[in-house]
Amino acid sequence: MYTTVNEDGVLNNYATEPNMYYAEYPAIWEQRRYLIQGVFATLIVTALVLVGISVS
Numbered sequence: 001m002y003t004t005v006n007e008d009g010v011l012n013n014y015a016t017e018p019n020m021y022y023a024e025y026p027a028i029w030e031q032r033r034y035l036i037q038g039v040f041a042t043l044i045v046t047a048l049v050l051v052g053i054s055v056s
Helices: 028-056
Strands: 002-005 013-014
Touching: none
Parallel strands: none
Antiparallel strands: 002 013
């Protein structure tokens, strides 16, 4: 942990910064999986909105 002291004697603690890394572009099979998840999420949200409209 990184600690500094100002002129009044107050301690300031800083967390250590993690190492940075760059994300890799998703593979074709991952892109397809994301597309399928997006379609299912859209269907679920649409169904919930339609049920909410029909109930009210």
